[in-house]
Amino acid sequence: MADMTVAYSASHGLGEEQSIWYKLTPLLSQENPMQVLMALSDKYGGVVPINLKNHRIVLLSEPAHAERVLVSNADNYTKYFDGLRPVFGRSMITIDGALWQKIRAPQQPAFHPNMFEVYFPYLMSAIDSKMARWAKFASTGETIEMVEETWTLAAEMVCKALFDREMPFNPHFVFGQVKTYTDVVNHKSIRLKNVRGELEEMTQEEAAKAMEVWGSIPDTVIGANVLEQREKTLLKMLEAAEADPNFPEFDHRQVVDEMKQYLWAGTETTALTLAWSLYLLSMHPEALERIRAEARAVCGERDPEWNEVQHLTYTRMVIQETMRLFPPIWALIRIAAGDDEIGGHHVKAGDKVVILSYVMHHSPNYWDDPEKFEPERFAPERAKKRTKYSYLPFAAGKRACIGGALSQIENTLALVQLLRRFTPEYAGPVPAKIHATVTLCPKGGLPFRIRALS
Numbered sequence: 140m141a142d143m144t145v146a147y148s149a150s151h152g153l154g155e156e157q158s159i160w161y162k163l164t165p166l167l168s169q170e171n172p173m174q175v176l177m178a179l180s181d182k183y184g185g186v187v188p189i190n191l192k193n194h195r196i197v198l199l200s201e202p203a204h205a206e207r208v209l210v211s212n213a214d215n216y217t218k219y220f221d222g223l224r225p226v227f228g229r230s231m232i233t234i235d236g237a238l239w240q241k242i243r244a245p246q247q248p249a250f251h252p253n254m255f256e257v258y259f260p261y262l263m264s265a266i267d268s269k270m271a272r273w274a275k276f277a278s279t280g281e282t283i284e285m286v287e288e289t290w291t292l293a294a295e296m297v298c299k300a301l302f303d304r305e306m307p308f309n310p311h312f313v314f315g316q317v318k319t320y321t322d323v324v325n326h327k328s329i330r331l332k333n334v335r336g337e338l339e340e341m342t343q344e345e346a347a348k349a350m351e352v353w354g355s356i357p358d359t360v361i362g363a364n365v366l367e368q369r370e371k372t373l374l375k376m377l378e379a380a381e382a383d384p385n386f387p388e389f390d391h392r393q394v395v396d397e398m399k400q401y402l403w404a405g406t407e408t409t410a411l412t413l414a415w416s417l418y419l420l421s422m423h424p425e426a427l428e429r430i431r432a433e434a435r436a437v438c439g440e441r442d443p444e445w446n447e448v449q450h451l452t453y454t455r456m457v458i459q460e461t462m463r464l465f466p467p468i469w470a471l472i473r474i475a476a477g478d479d480e481i482g483g484h485h486v487k488a489g490d491k492v493v494i495l496s497y498v499m500h501h502s503p504n505y506w507d508d509p510e511k512f513e514p515e516r517f518a519p520e521r522a523k524k525r526t527k528y529s530y531l532p533f534a535a536g537k538r539a540c541i542g543g544a545l546s547q548i549e550n551t552l553a554l555v556q557l558l559r560r561f562t563p564e565y566a567g568p569v570p571a572k573i574h575a576t577v578t579l580c581p582k583g584g585l586p587f588r589i590r591a592l593s
């Protein structure tokens with residue numbers, strides 16, 4: 140059973156030799172890292188033990204393995220977040236056991252479905268800002284970087300809906316800093332080990348500076364102008380936990396760390412999904428037209444109202460299919476607290492297990508024609524027939540994403556609204572290549588030009 144001491148085990152930097160990211164770099168820096176992982180998984184029957192000097196990494200890619208680690212024997216597996224400590228601090232995503240439960244409880248109500256209606260106008264307002272910006276891009280015809288565009292949108296949504304604040308920082312600069320840090324192969328120690336390719340070298344000082352900028356953001360958000368003095372916001376819930384004399388663990392640092400977590404885990408993932416979906420729609424204009432037709436059928440020429448969002452079913456299926464093909468979190472990492480048996484293989488205490496969601500999402504054992512973009516796979520009748528745990532964009536079990544449902548509403552609204560006014564045209568190489576950082580990114584970004592509809 141996980142306990143609190145495991146939660147705060149000694150940590151190391153992302154680019155240091157002990158880091159699992161460092162160890163996986165020879166695989167991740169391949170031209171097509173996901174193909175390599177798929178080939179390895181196929182060859183070794185879904186369990187790939189990698190024996191290293193002092194310990195073992197076990198790659199897993201079968202739904203039954205995911206079920207074992209995330210659900211039926213979940214207490215035997217603790218989170219692995221070393222290296223990402225500067226990004227996440229000691230926020231709940233990184234900790235285990237009783238303390239995790241205690242920290243999560245006061246925040247849970249912010250993600251109850253009955254809150255989404257309250258968030259709806261703030262999500263729409265963030266999309267309006269994005270549309271104003273895109274109107275300018277449409278008139279200049281300039282090329283834009285889509286992941287930056289969607290990331291700023293997702294961050295504005297989180298600030299407005301969950302914190303009741305305008306976004307008081309320059310997201311392009313701030314997220315650029317975080318990305319430099321989380322892009323594993325940027326780290327100097329890895330580069331010195333002679334990984335292939337043109338790499339930007341990141342010094343310790345630069346890493347520290349990037350994280351200093353990042354660490355100051357939550358207090359900047361707290362100090363920004365309050366939008367509407369709403370009583371029930373996530374930020375208010377965090378502040379109430381801090382003020383609770385019976386909850387000494389929830390100090391100001393905890394508030395700051397939880398906010399860092401939302402400003403990263405709740406934004407980059409959502410943004411990547413939206414950006415990849417626009418890339419896919421650019422390749423599949425018939426699907427794009429279907430989204431427009433659905434929007435017209437559901438709400439005519441006016442903006443959607445809250446009670447109409449549930450009827451935007453095809454649009455939502457496009458989002459779900461995007462997360463299958465390009466799962467933003469392509470690997471879930473855990474440390475085995477005790478021995479276990481997975482797929483006929485012995486897992487030893489201390490082994491790091493890596494569930495390869497990407498490989499499962501692309502497996503012909505669970506998906507017909509897996510490389511094909513086919514949103515209809517997510518139609519309710521077909522989705523029911525899917526093998527359980529073969530689709531894991533939000534993980535599973537008690538540590539599943541707290542914001543999965545919210546992110547799908549955000550992205551459904553964004554797609555409908557943006558596509559009714561604009562046609563984003565992908566202007567990069569086809570197919571786009573993958574850059575496997577902690578998240579699944581497009582290599583070199585996703586350049587687009589924006590065309591306005593008359």
Ligand code: HEM
Pocket residue numbers: 231232233243297400401404405406408409412466467468471472531532533534537538539540541542543545546
């Ligand atoms: C497409 C969008 C998203 C994806 C793909 C995604 C994916 C994930 C995954 C895979 C995990 C589990 C990580 C692990 O087990 O190691 C997770 C956890 C989490 N996510 Fe998300 N996420 C998304 C959006 C969001 C949003 C919008 C929020 C909040 C605003 C959010 C907040 C969190 C938090 C707080 C956790 C930790 C939960 C816990 O440990 O109790 N995520 N997410």
